Amino acid sequence: MTDGIAVPWSTGGARHVLLAVHTGRRDIVDLARRSADRLTRAGITVRVLADEAPDLAIEGAQVVPADSDAARGAEIVMVFGGDGTFLRAAELARYSNAALMGVNLGRVGFLAETEPEAVEETLAAIERCEYSVEKRLAIEVDVIDASGVVVGGTWALNEISVEKAERSRVLDVVLGIDGRPLTSFGCDGVLFATPTGSTAYAFSAGGPVVWPDVEALLLVPTNAHALFARPLVTSPDSVLTVAVPPDGNRARVSADGRRTLDVPDGGRVEARRAARPVRIARVHPTSFGDRLVAKFGLPVRGFREARLPETRAHGPGREAPWSGRNVLERDVVAPHDGRGEVTGAPDDDA
Incomplete structure (x- = not known):
């Protein structure tokens, strides 16, 4: 349905995914349409919100009012947008057991699970039910x-x-x-x-x-x-x-x-x-620390790699050329002999 008229739905034994989309950008709408098409081909019923349905124009989607019943019986609320869109979707999912899964199309997108280039992997995980659900504490006043x-x-x-x-x-x-x-x-x-x-x-x-x-x-x-x-x-x-x-x-x-x-x-x-907590679905086993580093662009490598011979000229606290190694891996921080000298620096090809 694409005319914005709400269509009655029932969960039965089918799987349902509700889309919450920032419809103000054409690239976001196109990505949401492609995702809806893949989910539909996998036998999953796609729901869209009545106020977004005309812009999305997804054929065969169930159109539901944007109220407390929108996500009821749904498995996932898939969010296409930034953190603002995610918070709007959280209002829809609050009184259901649906888990939020965000695709970051904003600036920071700290709440989102995945970036646009990894959407296919995320959709495959939804199809196979290969995701975990975190319960996040919410606050009320x-x-x-x-x-x-x-x-x-x-x-x-x-x-x-x-x-x-x-x-x-x-x-x-x-x-x-x-x-x-x-x-x-x-x-x-x-x-x-x-x-x-x-x-x-x-x-x-x-x-x-x-x-x-x-x-x-x-x-x-x-x-x-x-x-x-x-x-x-x-x-x-x-x-x-x-x-x-x-x-x-x-x-x-x-x-x-x-x-x-x-x-x-x-x-x-x-x-x-x-x-009631807010449920957030996770596909990628990324730690919160890694998420901090990625979202805020934290300089995790300059200080330690400055002590290796090939990067010592950059000095402590300054960015060294990226070697492709993860600073959290053991072989990045070389052992020292107690006098401040490197005794076993890892090879460049490690």
């Missing part, structure tokens, strides 16, 4: 007014930001952990982040990078006017609180940059681990 009544709530995979509503004024906050006050200061805002989100907004605000299999919650102040305003890493079972005085600046909540709520005067925001 309640917005509570001055009388203690919950007036709103939302959730996020990356982070929830409590931020000032007026740019010209500082936001006064009181921080609490597990019902006990911790400190107060003026700032631009405070982030509640997950380990998955530690490489996103929290990273830009000076927070630590946390491996995604570590269960923890992060609290990261942004531009705080205080000596003690360091990022905090707490138990995943903690309740983190940001209270806003009634005579201070107005505040609002932003979840993954996609959903916003106003905080009442004198209200507070309480964050905790979400009841």
Whole structure:
């Protein structure tokens, strides 16, 4: 179907894959179409979202509304786009057992599993069910007014930001952990982040990078006017609180940059681990450390290879010519004789 009209579907014993696509770019649309064609030929039912169906024009695809039922009964939500598209797809997959699998067509694409050149390999893995599923901790918040009544709530995979509503004024906050006050200061805002989100907004605000299999919650102040305003890493079972005085600046909540709520005067925001994790499918056995190196272009080879005879002229801390070796392999770091001299440098052909 290509007319954008929703078609009823039932899971039965069939396999279903929902596509979430950044349709603003022709190359992304073309890649999504080719992927849908291969999945269909493999006997897998392809679903597309009603608001994307006219642009995708995938013949035979089931068209479903972009709501909480879109991914219900689906095995995979396959995302074609950057991290923004991935976060939008996470909203669709949240209330289902579908796992998210991203194809990075953005800039960093930290959440994505694969790059465009490896799509065929990824599709083959889906066809053969040769993938693993990670369960990522998500975070949810309640917005509570001055009388203690919950007036709103939302959730996020990356982070929830409590931020000032007026740019010209500082936001006064009181921080609490597990019902006990911790400190107060003026700032631009405070982030509640997950380990998955530690490489996103929290990273830009000076927070630590946390491996995604570590269960923890992060609290990261942004531009705080205080000596003690360091990022905090707490138990995943903690309740983190940001209270806003009634005579201070107005505040609002932003979840993954996609959903916003106003905080009442004198209200507070309480964050905790979400009841449901987000499921992410993985095909390639890449470690998180390797992902950090690849996504951020970290200089993993210059410092150690500078101590080898053929690269010593480059000096420590400077990039040496790439030798094709992995700095994490044992034979890259040569043994020394205790006087700082190399005693067994690996061959160039290793």
